[in-house]
Every structure is written in structure tokens, then in C-alpha cells.
Amino acid sequence: xxxxxxxxxxxxxxxxxxxxxxxxxxxxxxxxxxxxxxxxxxxxxxxxxxxxxxxxxxxxxxxxxxxxxxxxxxxxxxxxxxxxxxxxxxxxxxxxxxxxxxxxxxxxxxxxxxxxxxxxxxxxxxxxxxxxxxxxxxxxxxxxxxxxxxxxxxxxxxxxxxxxxxxxxxxxxxxxxxxxxxxxxxxxxxxxxxxxxxxxxxxxxxxxxxxxxxxxxxxxxxxxxxxxxxxxxxxxxxxxxxxxxxxxxxxxxxxxxxxxxxxxxxxxxxxxxxxxxxxxxxxxxxxxxxxxxxxxxxxxxxxxxxxxxxxxxxxxxxxxxxxxxxxxxxxxxxxxxxxxxxxxxxxxxxxxxxxxxxxxxxxxxxxxxxxxxxxxxxxx
Numbered sequence: 373x374x375x376x377x378x379x380x381x382x383x384x385x386x387x388x389x390x391x392x393x394x395x396x397x398x399x400x401x402x403x404x405x406x407x408x409x410x411x412x413x414x415x416x417x418x419x420x421x422x423x424x425x426x427x428x429x430x431x432x433x434x435x436x437x438x439x440x441x442x443x444x445x446x447x448x449x450x451x452x453x454x455x456x457x458x459x460x461x462x463x464x465x466x467x468x469x470x471x472x473x474x475x476x477x478x479x480x481x482x483x484x485x486x487x488x489x490x491x492x493x494x495x496x497x498x499x500x501x502x503x504x505x506x507x508x509x510x511x512x513x514x515x516x517x518x519x520x521x522x523x524x525x526x527x528x529x530x531x532x533x534x535x536x537x538x539x540x541x542x543x544x545x546x547x548x549x550x551x552x553x554x555x556x557x558x559x560x561x562x563x564x565x566x567x568x569x570x571x572x573x574x575x576x577x578x579x580x581x582x583x584x585x586x587x588x589x590x591x592x593x594x595x596x597x598x599x600x601x602x603x604x605x606x607x608x609x610x611x612x613x614x615x616x617x618x619x620x621x622x623x624x625x626x627x628x629x630x631x632x633x634x635x636x637x638x639x640x641x642x643x644x645x646x647x648x649x650x651x652x653x654x655x656x657x658x659x660x661x662x663x664x665x666x667x668x669x670x671x672x673x674x675x676x677x678x679x680x681x682x683x684x685x686x687x688x689x690x691x692x693x694x695x696x697x698x699x700x701x702x703x704x705x706x707x708x709x710x711x712x713x714x715x716x717x718x719x720x721x722x723x724x725x726x727x728x729x730x731x732x733x734x735x736x737x738x739x740x741x742x743x744x745x746x747x748x749x750x751x752x
Contacts, residue, residue: 380421383435383452384489388418391438391450394485398440413506413535415442420449421464421472432462440491442506444499446480451492455479461494467504475500503725507627510725512536512557517547517573518589519565523612527560530616534623542566544573551577555653555722556584558626560610563590563597571604578605581664583718585626589614631723633686641686648685649724656721663714666707671714672698678717687724693717 384391395416419436426433439449447463455461459479464472481493502509514531518524519542528538539554541547544561545568551559559577561570568576574586585608588601593611601609608625610618635641655674662670675698682690697713707714 380419380434380436382419383422383437384450385452386489391418394450394489395438395440398485398491411535412441412443412448413502413509415439415447415502415506417466420466422449422451423462424455425460427456427459437492442502442509444502446477446493446495448491448493450485451490452488454484454490455482455492457481463494465500465505468507473504501632504632508535510535510627512623512627513555514538515547515550515554515556515559516540517542517544517559517561517565517570519543519562523562527614527619530619531623533616534620536623544568544570548573548576548580551582551584552580552657557722558622559584559586561586561588561606562612563588563592563601571600571606574601574606575604579664581660581662583660583663583715584722587622628719628723631687631689631720632725634688635686645685648681652721652724656718659714659718659721663707663711663718668701668707671707672701675701678721690717690720690724693720 386394417439420439422435422437423432424435435451437449437451439447441448442465447465449463457479461477461479463475463477465475466472476497477494478497479492480495481491483491485491503511512535514536516524516527516538518527518540524538524540528540531538536557539550539556541550543565547559547561548568550556561573563570565573570588570590574588577586586606587608587610588606589610589612590597591612593609598609608622610622633641633645635645655677659671659674659678661667662674675694678694679691679698682688682694693713694717697710697717700710700713
């Protein structure tokens, strides 16, 4: 293949601020993307590698293009020229891990914007997991304990716009029950509620070994109230009435990149991984209970299970972390010595997420460019 195919040509001859302004102008009103059947997520990369097999060309040509957004089915970006529908392409998508993955696709739309700049839409040959590439694509699970229906409706409205699902309960007692039996990224509790108030609910969860994020909220934002929330184990305090920006900042504060299975790209493994994740949710709750009760025997058994099963389902990090803690436990270290490591392992278990595997790694776009160009002709 000619050497030219591994060179990436800047496609859009505009300054960065001009590109940003152009992309910003394309965005609709807040929540507009949520109404699309194929939900799009912001994916702003300055120079995504794009390889285009132009009709009649001997080899694909490589470009650097600025991207706009991404979905499970496709991607949109800016390009300094017209591309016909159906034109075969390969894109290199940057992951949240800083690696690159090659995805084959075809042009599904092209519209003129200004000068020679066009917005290009491509459809992937097979669906991807957009949360690998845009953290906001990971749908967060929120448990909201709030006795005010209007407040709950407003929170649900805002959270849904930010790709977060809300489970609402009107009192702290129900929140404790659900938090112990389901996986949530955030438990959001009003301090003043009937049956069981937010601080008492938090205290019960922490005493039961719950290690997830708990956020207190109240119209009383005095230091005394904030200190009381911290004292029972709340991770954060949010004053009421809240605004959409307050909830967005909360999600950004809590959001971690998911721990993905490296085997999910194998269709035959997917149902097995899903079953493992269901089992893992039960195991992690048992581990929290064992930690709270300092039950060494139960903890050792759970660590052995996590160590033995994690890597079999593509979660090598779980195997490594569980194995290290199990070895230290057998060596005579106390639970007090291992508490920080155990809480870290529990957090990893909560982050375990079924996802497509990563396609290798590269320090930069250029590092992976030659590999993408080397085999693109045979597949496009």
C-alpha cells in the first residue's frame, strides 16, 4: 500500500474556535437529542482519524476530522468535502480509557454547512456501546427518597434529560430496602421525611455496610445540618431548591468510567456475562454485609468467588484485586487494615458493566493510524 494512506490530512481548514462555534450552532434545544430514536451523546474530538474509500481510488485516504456526537448506531463529524451516501469508511474512536478502537461504517448522510464544510453522518456496521467513548452515555441509576411529589417530578425531569433513570420512594424506610437489594449510582435522600428521615436512613445503610454514594438534601443548608449529614456517612450535601445545573454537577462528581468486560464482543459470551453481573450484584451486597459485621469467614469465601470468577467473564481487574485482598487476609491482616482496599473492591464491583472490548491501545491517534490504514482496503 502506498505510504500516503497512513498520513492524516486535516479535513476542515478552520480555527478551533470556529469549529466549536459551528458545532455549537448545530445543537438543538436542551433535551432534543433525548427524543431521537437512536440517542446521540456529545463526542467532541478535535482530530478523529477517518479513512475514506473514495469511488475509483486505489487505496483509502486518511483525514483528521472534528466530531460532533455518537450513538450506538453511528457518528456525526465535520468534513471538508462532499461524501456520497454508501461511501465506505473506517473511523478510529477514542475511548474513555485513552485507547483507540477501529470501527467500519458507511456514509448515511451529508449536508452542506458553509464553504466546503459538510456534516457527515455514518452508520456503523454493527452497534457499539457509546459509553465506551462518551461517559455521559452511561445511564446512571438514581434512588430518590423524597416525600414531596412536585420536587420528585422536577428531579426526575432533569435527570432523564441527563441520561439518568430515577426510582422514587416517598420515605427513608423504602429507600433502605431498595438500596440493599438493587444497584444505584446515587442514593439521594431528603433529610426530613415521614416513617424514616434521611439521616436515619443513611445511618442504617452505613451500619449495614452500604458503601455507595449517599447524598443528603434539605432546604436547611446551615453548617450544622451539613455536619450532621457528614456524621452519619453522607458523601455530599445538596441545598433545596435545586437547579438543573446542581444535578448535572452531582452526576459529574459521581460518574466513573464503567469497568467493562473484555469478552463482551463475543456474542456467545454476552448472556453468560449478563448472568455473571446479576450474580455479582448479590455477591457485592453480601460483601458489604460481611464488612459491616466483620465476618471473616464470609468475607474470605466471597473473595475466593470473586477471585475465581472475575477473569473468566472478562473482569480481570476484579480477579486481581480480590486475590490481593484474599492473600492479605490469609496472611493475618485485620479487616481494619484492609477496609480501604475492600471498599475499593466493592466500588469496582458496582462499576462492572457489560460492554464491547477495547481494540488495543495507542499513545495517540498517529500511533494507531498506520495499523488502521494497513488493513482498511481489504474490509472497506
